[in-house]
Amino acid sequence: MRHFAAALYDAGPRLKANFVRPRALRATFSREAGEGIGARMKNVLPVTIVVAALLVVWYVGALVMNTPLQRDFFANAGVTNYSAEDLAIADLNMERPKLPAPHQIVAELNKTVLETAPTSKRSLVYHGLITLQETLLGFAIGSALGIALAILIVNVKVLEKSLMPWVVASQTIPIIALAPMIVVILNQFDITGILPKAVIAAYLSFFPVTVGMVKGLRSPDPLQLDLMRTYCATRAQTFLKLRAPASAPFFFASMKIGVAAALVGAVVAEVTKSEDGGLGARLLAGSYYGQTVQIWAALLTAAALSATLVGLIGLADRIVSRRMGFAR
Amino acid sequence: MNARSAADLAPPALFGAGVLIVWEFVVRGFGVPFVILPAPSVIFLRLIHSIPILAADFVQTIQGVIAGYVIGCGAGVLVAILIDRSQFLQRGLLPLGNLVSALPIVGVAPIMVMWFGFDWQSKAAVVVVMTFFPMLVSAVAGLSSAGAMERDLMKTYGANYGQTLRQLRLPAALPFIFNALKINTTLAMIGAIVAEFFGTPTVGMGFRISTEVGRMSIDMVWATIVVAALTGSLFYGIVALIERRVTFWHASYRQRGA
Numbered sequence: 001m002r003h004f005a006a007a008l009y010d011a012g013p014r015l016k017a018n019f020v021r022p023r024a025l026r027a028t029f030s031r032e033a034g035e036g037i038g039a040r041m042k043n044v045l046p047v048t049i050v051v052a053a054l055l056v057v058w059y060v061g062a063l064v065m066n067t068p069l070q071r072d073f074f075a076n077a078g079v080t081n082y083s084a085e086d087l088a089i090a091d092l093n094m095e096r097p098k099l100p101a102p103h104q105i106v107a108e109l110n111k112t113v114l115e116t117a118p119t120s121k122r123s124l125v126y127h128g129l130i131t132l133q134e135t136l137l138g139f140a141i142g143s144a145l146g147i148a149l150a151i152l153i154v155n156v157k158v159l160e161k162s163l164m165p166w167v168v169a170s171q172t173i174p175i176i177a178l179a180p181m182i183v184v185i186l187n188q189f190d191i192t193g194i195l196p197k198a199v200i201a202a203y204l205s206f207f208p209v210t211v212g213m214v215k216g217l218r219s220p221d222p223l224q225l226d227l228m229r230t231y232c233a234t235r236a237q238t239f240l241k242l243r244a245p246a247s248a249p250f251f252f253a254s255m256k257i258g259v260a261a262a263l264v265g266a267v268v269a270e271v272t273k274s275e276d277g278g279l280g281a282r283l284l285a286g287s288y289y290g291q292t293v294q295i296w297a298a299l300l301t302a303a304a305l306s307a308t309l310v311g312l313i314g315l316a317d318r319i320v321s322r323r324m325g326f327a328r
Numbered sequence: 329m330n331a332r333s334a335a336d337l338a339p340p341a342l343f344g345a346g347v348l349i350v351w352e353f354v355v356r357g358f359g360v361p362f363v364i365l366p367a368p369s370v371i372f373l374r375l376i377h378s379i380p381i382l383a384a385d386f387v388q389t390i391q392g393v394i395a396g397y398v399i400g401c402g403a404g405v406l407v408a409i410l411i412d413r414s415q416f417l418q419r420g421l422l423p424l425g426n427l428v429s430a431l432p433i434v435g436v437a438p439i440m441v442m443w444f445g446f447d448w449q450s451k452a453a454v455v456v457v458m459t460f461f462p463m464l465v466s467a468v469a470g471l472s473s474a475g476a477m478e479r480d481l482m483k484t485y486g487a488n489y490g491q492t493l494r495q496l497r498l499p500a501a502l503p504f505i506f507n508a509l510k511i512n513t514t515l516a517m518i519g520a521i522v523a524e525f526f527g528t529p530t531v532g533m534g535f536r537i538s539t540e541v542g543r544m545s546i547d548m549v550w551a552t553i554v555v556a557a558l559t560g561s562l563f564y565g566i567v568a569l570i571e572r573r574v575t576f577w578h579a580s581y582r583q584r585g586a
Contacts, residue, residue: 046420065443098443162343180525180541181549188364264432271525272538280435287438287526299435306431 138201146209216250396455404463470504
C-alpha cells in the first residue's frame, strides 16, 4: 500500500507535466539547462539602450521644462544677448529647476552621500538609515504577523470563512490614509521615534504576506495531501513536511511585495511626522522650499533602497530554491 | 444560488458586526480617551452631520483618481500593444517596469504637485505614474498568454496581425488586464490621497485627514476614512463586476457554476 502511494506521489508531478503546454515545458527545460543566466545577459543590452534613451528624453525634458523659467531669470537679471547655448547650459544647471538634469542629481547625491558626514542632518545616509531601520523593523513585525495569520487561516476553518474576506476587502481600502492617525494615536501612549513609523510599515507589509502565504500553504495538490493522510501524518507533520516547504516560492514572492510595501509605509509615515528625519522628511522639506534637486535625490535613494532590499530577498530565494532542488 | 451566497456572506458579516460591537463596548467600558479611538457610534454620527464636507472632499479626490486611473491604465495597455511586436523593447522595458513597480512611487507626489499645481491635475499625474507600470507588465504578460495552438489556428485562417490581436490575443489578455485594473483601483486611491498630503486646495480626503489630525478631531478623520474605504471597495467592486461580465468565459468563473 505504501509503495503504491509512493508511486502515486511520484507520478503526480509527471502526470501534470504531460498536460503542461509544450511552450511552458520547453521554458522549464531551458531553465534547467542553465539558460537563466544567459537570458539575463541577453537583457543587458536592451536595458542599457532603453536606459540611455530615457536619459536622452530626460535631458530634452529638462531643457523644455526649464527654458521658460530661465528666460525669466535672464530677463530679470537684465541679460539680453545670450546665445541658445548659454540658455541650454543655464537650463541644465539651475538651482531650483522644474526638472533637474541627471548630472545635477548625481552631484547632489555625491555631495549628500559621500562628502557629508553620515551623522549630519544634511546627509542622505543619515536619513536613509532612519528609513531603513523603520522599514526593517516594520517588515519584521508585519511579515511575522502575516505568516502567523496565514497559518491560522489555513488551519482553522471558522477563521477562513470569517477572516479571509476581510483581509481581501482590506486590500481595497487606502490603508495609507490611516498613517497620520496611527502616528498621533501612538504619540498618546508616548511611543515616539521609529516605532510608530515601523507600525505603519508593518501594517502595509502584513496584508500581502498574509494573502501570499495562505495561497502558498494551500498550494500542495490533493494527491500530495492524500499521501500525507495515508502516512497517518499528524497535522503538524503535514504542515512541517509538506505545506511549509511547498509554500517557499510564495513565501519569497510575498516577502518581496511586503518589503517594498514596508518602505512605502515608512516613507509616507515620515511625511506625516517629519521632525524625526528620514527620506520622507527630506521629500517634504524639499517640496516646502522648492528644492527639486533634493526631492529627486531623496526619491532615487528610496528607490535604490527598495531595489536593494527586493534584490536581497530575490538572492535568498535563488539560494534556497537551489538548496531545495527546484531547478531555476 | 441566493441561499448559497447568503451563506457565504453570513460569516464575514457576523465577524464584522462582532468587531464593531466589541469596539463600541471596549471604548465605552474602559473609557478609552476620545483622541485615541472614538466609538463607532460617534464616528457614524459625525459622518451623518458632516455629509456636505465629506461630499465635497469625495468629489475633489475622485476627479484625480478617475482621470489618473483612466489615463494610466489606458497608456499601459497601449504601450504594451506597441512594444509587443518588438522583442528588443520588451527585453529592455519589462525589467525596468518590474523594478519601478517595487519602488515607492508615492514619492513623486511633491514633484507632481510642483509641476501641475495644487488642484486635482497633480493628483491625477501621480495616479498615472502609479498605475502605468503594473498595467504595462500585466498586459504584456497577457498578450503573450494565447496558446501556440490557437495562434497556429489563426495562421491557418490566414489572419493578419491586427485580426489575430483583436480576435485572439486581446481577449486572451483580458484576465491579466483586469487583474491589473483591480490592483490599480487601490493604488489610484492611495496615490491621490497621499498626493493631497503634499498640498491641495483646502478640500479633498487627504487634506481632510491631515488637517483634522492636526486639530485632534479624530472622529472626523475616521469618518473620512470610512468614506475612503467605501469608495475604494465600491471602485474595486465595480471593476470586478465588469470583469465578470466581460470575461465570463474564463475558467475561474465557469467552474463556479452560477
